[in-house]
Amino acid sequence: MASIVSNLSSTISRLTLLRKPSLQFTIRNLQNFNRHRQFGTPTSHFLHNSNNHATAHFSSPKPQSTSALGKDEELIVLGIETSCDDTAAAVVRSNGEILSQVVSSQADLLVKYGGVSPKMAEGAHSLVIDQVVQEALDKAKITEEDLSAVAVTIGPGLGLCLRVGVRKARKIAGTYALPIVGVHHMEAHALVARLVERELQFPFMALLISGGHNLLILARDIGHYIQLGTSIDDAIGEAYDKTAKWLGLDLSKSGGPAVEQLALEGDQDSFKFKVPMKQHKDCNFSYAGLKTQVRLAIESKNIDATIPIASTSSEDRRVRADIAASFQRVAVLHLEDKCQRAIGWGLKIEPSIKHLVVSGGVASNKYVRSRLYNMVEKNGLQLVCPPPSLCTDNGVMIAWTGIEHFRMGRYDTPPPACEPDDALVDIRPRWPLGEEYAEGRSEARSLKTARIHPSLTSQIQASLEKQPL
Numbered sequence: 001m002a003s004i005v006s007n008l009s010s011t012i013s014r015l016t017l018l019r020k021p022s023l024q025f026t027i028r029n030l031q032n033f034n035r036h037r038q039f040g041t042p043t044s045h046f047l048h049n050s051n052n053h054a055t056a057h058f059s060s061p062k063p064q065s066t067s068a069l070g071k072d073e074e075l076i077v078l079g080i081e082t083s084c085d086d087t088a089a090a091v092v093r094s095n096g097e098i099l100s101q102v103v104s105s106q107a108d109l110l111v112k113y114g115g116v117s118p119k120m121a122e123g124a125h126s127l128v129i130d131q132v133v134q135e136a137l138d139k140a141k142i143t144e145e146d147l148s149a150v151a152v153t154i155g156p157g158l159g160l161c162l163r164v165g166v167r168k169a170r171k172i173a174g175t176y177a178l179p180i181v182g183v184h185h186m187e188a189h190a191l192v193a194r195l196v197e198r199e200l201q202f203p204f205m206a207l208l209i210s211g212g213h214n215l216l217i218l219a220r221d222i223g224h225y226i227q228l229g230t231s232i233d234d235a236i237g238e239a240y241d242k243t244a245k246w247l248g249l250d251l252s253k254s255g256g257p258a259v260e261q262l263a264l265e266g267d268q269d270s271f272k273f274k275v276p277m278k279q280h281k282d283c284n285f286s287y288a289g290l291k292t293q294v295r296l297a298i299e300s301k302n303i304d305a306t307i308p309i310a311s312t313s314s315e316d317r318r319v320r321a322d323i324a325a326s327f328q329r330v331a332v333l334h335l336e337d338k339c340q341r342a343i344g345w346g347l348k349i350e351p352s353i354k355h356l357v358v359s360g361g362v363a364s365n366k367y368v369r370s371r372l373y374n375m376v377e378k379n380g381l382q383l384v385c386p387p388p389s390l391c392t393d394n395g396v397m398i399a400w401t402g403i404e405h406f407r408m409g410r411y412d413t414p415p416p417a418c419e420p421d422d423a424l425v426d427i428r429p430r431w432p433l434g435e436e437y438a439e440g441r442s443e444a445r446s447l448k449t450a451r452i453h454p455s456l457t458s459q460i461q462a463s464l465e466k467q468p469l
Contacts, residue, residue: 162427249262
């Protein structure tokens with residue numbers, strides 16, 4: 001297998017030499033290509049797999065991007081997201097205008113299987129992907145010929161699900177000779193905050209919390225991240241979902257909102273759950289032990305999850321509410337503890353940090369937001385949270401991240417127009433975002449998080465080192 005450096009240094013053909021479907025498209029890309037040449041040769045964003053892991057270098061990066069908005073207002077990008085259980089597409093302008101946003105939920109499958117079933121989720125994506133993308137284009141009142149590029153999630157996520165979105169994106173890009181940008185799902189959760197908060201500049205910190213991930217990062221630039229902490233087993237969203245299932249809650253809107261709503265009725269001090277990893281002086285997360293505590297508490301109270309909470313007695317409902325509230329308090333205390341330490345580390349590396357971004361599906365939780373707001377304010381920082389519709393998985397964040405990378409010259413040329421359906425595509429189910437901070441390494445890291453791809457940061461750094469000045 002070729003080395004990472006040779007893979008990343010491949011030159012991309014000029015977009016101006018490719019067939020263009022419209023004069024508007026040609027003008028846009030001539031302008032963009034001429035501007036990109038100021039920064040060197042554009043580099044491929046669908047970076048090839050390599051087992052060579054680059055080490056982290058924490059010297060100050062060269063400034064590459066200073067403002068989220070205000071450039072290339074003619075860009076129009078389609079974003080496609082299928083990393084887990086929602087099929088999403090959106091069309092976004094590079095001035096930050098959201099032209100459309102469409103999400104198809106798999107809530108019925110969540111209820112039926114009590115969680116995400118990868119094979120069933122893949123089938124659901126395949127059934128609706130064409131309709132979702134077409135609806136996004138129709139709502140934006142454009143056609144594929146009006147697009148500047150297509151952005152699509154290539155990882156991390158469920159491999160079967162990622163493949164559906166990537167194949168759809170490549171089909172559109174090949175048919176209409178569009179450049180294509182492969183997007184890191186967790187980077188998209190962080191960068192969508194730059195669409196929402198126009199004053200958000202690098203460096204900033206981010207807490208990314210969802211069903212599959214807990215991630216604390218220092219964002220130094222687009223594609224340049226330091227990982228301060230991550231999950232060593234289960235993420236907070238997984239803990240919410242399992243708690244909801246064991247309490248017999250309605251999962252049609254996912255477990256997190258169901259637990260949050262029930263917790264409003266309960267006493268958060270009634271069950272004395274222990275805060276995870278208090279003895280570990282790092283920024284990593286663990287929710288497996290808290291899940292066990294909750295399960296044992298439910299069993300001790302003889303709660304029957306097969307009886308929906310809407311059909312239970314008032315006393316049983318009160319106990320369930322108390323467990324939900326007690327769980328939520330400790331789950332969020334764990335976030336606060338790790339964020340507090342991470343802020344100290346982040347300010348040591350980059351004293352100019354002013355913001356903490358909180359994004360991902362769990363960031364929609366009002367209790368989580370309010371607790372983190374108080375903690376961040378005490379540390380002299382500002383909390384930035386995208387609106388709930390941009391916290392859960394969505395196409396807007398993918399399109400916006402595609403725009404951010406396209407501006408930097410990081411994209412692939414169009415795939416073949418007649419690419420076979422069984423062609424191998426680049427997907428990265430396990431794909432770290434940044435290189436680990438030395439003090440944040442965990443000896444207890446689960447095998448589930450073993451690396452398969454080098455981090456996005458290490459790949460981009462290797463590519464930049466090979467570009468001519």
